[in-house]
Amino acid sequence: MREIIGIILIGIGVAFDVFGCIGLIRLPDVYNRLQAATKGVTVGTWGILIGVCVLVGFNSLGVKALLAVILIFFTSATASHALARGAHKSGTKLWKRSVCDRYEEDRKNAKIKN
Amino acid sequence: MSVLIIILLGLCFLCLLRVALGPTLADRMVAIDIMGILVVGVCTLLAVKLEREFLIDISLAWVFLSFIGTIALAKYLEGKKFDE
Amino acid sequence: MRRVILFIDSFILWLLxxxxxxxxxxxxxxxxxxxxxxxxxxxxxxxxxxxFEPQRYFWLIVLYMPFFAWQCLKANVDVAYRVLHPKMPIEPGIVRVRTVLKSKIGRTVLANSITMTPGTLSVDIRDEYLYIHWIKVYAQDEENATRIIVKKFERFLVRIFE
Structure with missing residues (x-):
């Protein structure tokens, strides 16, 4: 029973990974790619790690997998945040059919520095 | 289990494809960042499949290394010094 | 005081x-x-x-974590729908929202949570304003965007981190 639940969680995680990577290939500009890829791959890896924890039980390996979940929550989202900010500051344009860009306006109006 | 590991390695190749195609520098960095997280999943699954426990230590360390590398690349992209 | 807490935390991490x-x-x-x-x-x-205030742990573990997991699942179904749809129904844009959280850790967790929820990615944070890249812009003005994106997390995070 426990094996079945673990394998199902791992399978769901790999499926989310696949969607995230398809998004990385298909979507049109940096920010959309970052969005789809970060969400898909982060939650996919959480699925794999929690599935491994359920599969092997509460021993050394399972506890380390749970610790990796917490670390990924802080590192992955922060890294995507830094990449988006760096891309915007280095002058990467949004997709041509984008609706609005408040950040660009505020930086032009010198409401925020640099 | 082996099938899942092979699928994940195939996804790593998709990321490398984006590195090769990517029109701007930022695209390539995004792909490298995503590949870092995928490798964590691969290492964890290998740890269960091969029953070698040290592989999960490698995945824990890989989380941090990938994070630090991405932050350094993002700072470089921003054109700033590293001491802020 | 804070040194004792840091010592205990790092020792527990070492044990795990x-x-x-x-x-x-x-x-x-x-x-x-x-x-x-x-x-x-x-x-x-x-x-x-x-x-040392136990109600914070109650809000974090019993109420916030299941809500966050549910949001993550919704986000991924949303990503899968947008990616696999042949026409890709996206209208991206960057909007500005404001938060009432004051503490640094609270703002960090808020930005990370926003990144993991359906269709939003936090780009920058300046004092109390966050800049959010939204894959389908439903509201361009500040009040409505804040109501849609931030409020659902703030009502938990205020109890946990403030």
């Missing part, structure tokens, strides 16, 4: 990582926890009293 009760391992772990405490003690928690 090594997963053994051998006395030599415990001794080395205590030494390294002390080193971490000496180096990083000054920058740790601003108001350490918050660590």
């Amino acid at each position: 990582l090594t997963w053994t009760l051998n006395y030599q391992s415990l001794l080395v772990g205590a030494g390294f926890s002390l080193l971490v405490t000496v180096i990083f003690g000054k920058r740790f928690s601003q108001r350490p009293i918050k660590w």
Whole structure:
């Protein structure tokens, strides 16, 4: 029973990974790619790690997998945040059919520095 | 289990494809960042499949290394010094 | 005070990582926890009293985590729908929202949570304003965007981190 639940969680995680990577290939500009890829791959890896924890039980390996979940929550989202900010500051344009860009306006109006 | 590991390695190749195609520098960095997280999943699954426990230590360390590398690349992209 | 909390936290982390009760391992772990405490003690928690209030843990573990997991699942179904749809129904844009959270850790967790929820990615944070890249812009003005994106998390995070 426990094996079945673990394998199902791992399978769901790999499926989310696949969607995230398809998004990385298909979507049109940096920010959309970052969005789809970060969400898909982060939650996919959480699925794999929690599935491994359920599969092997509460021993050394399972506890380390749970610790990796917490670390990924802080590192992955922060890294995507830094990449988006760096891309915007280095002058990467949004997709041509984008609706609005408040950040660009505020930086032009010198409401925020640099 | 082996099938899942092979699928994940195939996804790593998709990321490398984006590195090769990517029109701007930022695209390539995004792909490298995503590949870092995928490798964590691969290492964890290998740890269960091969029953070698040290592989999960490698995945824990890989989380941090990938994070630090991405932050350094993002700072470089921003054109700033590293001491802020 | 905050140094004691940091020492205990790093020692628990060491115990979880090594997963053994051998006395030599415990001794080395205590030494390294002390080193971490000496180096990083000054920058740790601003108001350490918050660590001793049990209702914060209740809000974090019992209420916030299931809500967050549900949001993550919704986000992924949303990503899968947008990616696999042949026409890709996206209208991206960057909007500005404001938050009422004051503490640094609260803002960090808010930005990370926003990144993991359906269709939003936090780009920058300046004092109380966050800039959010939204894959389908439903509202361009500040009030409505804040109501849609931020409010559902703030009602938990105010209880946990403020």
